Amino acid sequence: MRIPVLTNLLEESDALANLNRQTFDAAGVFVVNLMSSPGAGKTTILAKTIELLRDRGLRCAVLEGDITSTLDSERLAPLGVPVVQANTEPFGGDCHVGSHFVKAALDHLPIHDLDYLFIENIGNLVCPAEFYLGEHRKVVVLSLPEGEDKPVKYPLMFRECQACLLNKLDLLPYLDVSVPLLRERIATVNGGLTVFPVSAKTGIGLGSWIEWLELGRTELQAAKCGVSVSTS
Amino acid sequence: MRIPVLTNLLEESDALANLNRQTFDAAGVFVVNLMSSPGAGKTTILAKTIELLRDRGLRCAVLEGDITSTLDSERLAPLGVPVVQANTEPFGGDCHVGSHFVKAALDHLPIHDLDYLFIENIGNLVCPAEFYLGEHRKVVVLSLPEGEDKPVKYPLMFRECQACLLNKLDLLPYLDVSVPLLRERIATVNGGLTVFPVSAKTGIGLGSWIEWLELGRTELQAAKCGVSVSTS
Numbered sequence: 185m186r187i188p189v190l191t192n193l194l195e196e197s198d199a200l201a202n203l204n205r206q207t208f209d210a211a212g213v214f215v216v217n218l219m220s221s222p223g224a225g226k227t228t229i230l231a232k233t234i235e236l237l238r239d240r241g242l243r244c245a246v247l248e249g250d251i252t253s254t255l256d257s258e259r260l261a262p263l264g265v266p267v268v269q270a271n272t273e274p275f276g277g278d279c280h281v282g283s284h285f286v287k288a289a290l291d292h293l294p295i296h297d298l299d300y301l302f303i304e305n306i307g308n309l310v311c312p313a314e315f316y317l318g319e320h321r322k323v324v325v326l327s328l329p330e331g332e333d334k335p336v337k338y339p340l341m342f343r344e345c346q347a348c349l350l351n352k353l354d355l356l357p358y359l360d361v362s363v364p365l366l367r368e369r370i371a372t373v374n375g376g377l378t379v380f381p382v383s384a385k386t387g388i389g390l391g392s393w394i395e396w397l398e399l400g401r402t403e404l405q406a407a408k409c410g411v412s413v414s415t416s
Numbered sequence: 417m418r419i420p421v422l423t424n425l426l427e428e429s430d431a432l433a434n435l436n437r438q439t440f441d442a443a444g445v446f447v448v449n450l451m452s453s454p455g456a457g458k459t460t461i462l463a464k465t466i467e468l469l470r471d472r473g474l475r476c477a478v479l480e481g482d483i484t485s486t487l488d489s490e491r492l493a494p495l496g497v498p499v500v501q502a503n504t505e506p507f508g509g510d511c512h513v514g515s516h517f518v519k520a521a522l523d524h525l526p527i528h529d530l531d532y533l534f535i536e537n538i539g540n541l542v543c544p545a546e547f548y549l550g551e552h553r554k555v556v557v558l559s560l561p562e563g564e565d566k567p568v569k570y571p572l573m574f575r576e577c578q579a580c581l582l583n584k585l586d587l588l589p590y591l592d593v594s595v596p597l598l599r600e601r602i603a604t605v606n607g608g609l610t611v612f613p614v615s616a617k618t619g620i621g622l623g624s625w626i627e628w629l630e631l632g633r634t635e636l637q638a639a640k641c642g643v644s645v646s647t648s
Contacts, residue, residue, distance in 0.1 A: 252568075355591075
């Protein structure tokens with residue numbers, strides 16, 4: 185039996201991502217695709233990040249990706265920022281956010297009144313790494329309880345990202361985990377990855393992360409004005 | 417453009433799984449498919465489980481599923497049990513262990529000299545839940561630092577499994593996590609899931625898990641002799 189198949193599904197996905205990127209660039213919105221294992225702390229990090237950026241007068245929105253449920257959107261709603269929930273279950277239960285979800289979400293976001301858009305991807309250290317959504321930066325959150333071996337066991341994610349948040353630093357005294365060893369292993373996979381040890385719970389380390397986000401946005405604005413700025 | 421596609425890939429996968437199951441049943445080996453997010457503690461639980469079963473004179477083997485690396489196999493090798501590593505990266509980097517990997521592994525395992533075979537699936541709370549490998553039981557490990565919302569956000573995994581190990585109980589004093597609330601949420605997704613709060617690090621709670629494994633194997637043996645035993 186033969187059935188028609190789009191052989192260029194990945195190309196279609198990338199084409200949509202490129203359209204998304206054009207929209208983001210034109211609006212001057214800096215977009216971050218946040219990925220991690222389930223429970224690494226993406227939503228808590230986002231809540232703190234949104235507050236810290238707001239303190240600096242910067243406006244954020246969130247695209248929440250989940251297979252099902254609106255639990256994360258409900259956690260972020262009290263912050264008063266625009267949140268769009270994208271659930272993949274009604275569409276086959278995809279294990280990652282697709283560029284078509286991002287494109288659809290843009291209709292529901294005040295894109296011209298934003299400085300940052302955060303895409304909270306589905307909790308999965310494997311599949312989301314394979315898909316470009318149009319974002320300016322890919323960021324992986326690794327929580328310390330997950331252990332030191334993850335960069336080596338899930339190398340694609342760590343290769344694709346530009347920054348890594350090592351979260352749950354507050355638990356370090358109770359774990360058999362070495363941050364230097366973890367850094368070493370990250371470096372063997374991607375020496376260019378910027379690493380931020382943080383605790384979203386206590387707030388420690390988040391200042392450098394916020395500065396990194398601000399530098400990224402400055403770079404985007406400079407590019408829009410035709411100015412080249414080196415921020416990395 | 418039209419290309420040939422096997423429309424029954426999932427059927428093929430299930431057919432291989434059924435063959436695996438026949439092999440397991442004929443050999444009297446009780447097979448457990450162990451799944452979780454990355455870093456929830458599957459390997460540490462396996463190491464402790466193998467030792468505890470060995471103390472009871474029971475023989476184990478492990479099929480280690482990873483995208484890449486042999487880190488987990490190396491951790492289990494000192495236990496002196498047969499370990500087969502299945503890496504998916506050379507075959508496209510699948511995000512789950514497939515029934516064809518299990519079938520291939522059987523050639524490298526002394527299947528007739530075993531009481532238990534543990535399949536340590538790839539760290540992923542999404543995709544592995546979709547595939548039957550021929551196992552007698554599916555078990556999910558959820559580590560407490562991952563939070564209370566995971567059963568609701570990744571319901572398929574919790575629906576498919578027969579047991580859930582709540583691992584890293586030793587960290588409970590340092591987390592904002594409630595085990596009763598977690599149990600409640602698990603029950604809303606799958607009221608039939610047997611829940612074992614454990615710490616693979618300290619060993620607490622593992623006795624009930626070991627008994628559950630022994631009951632499962634007893635059930636398998638009874639079925640082989642045509643005797644019906646209710647153990648759940």
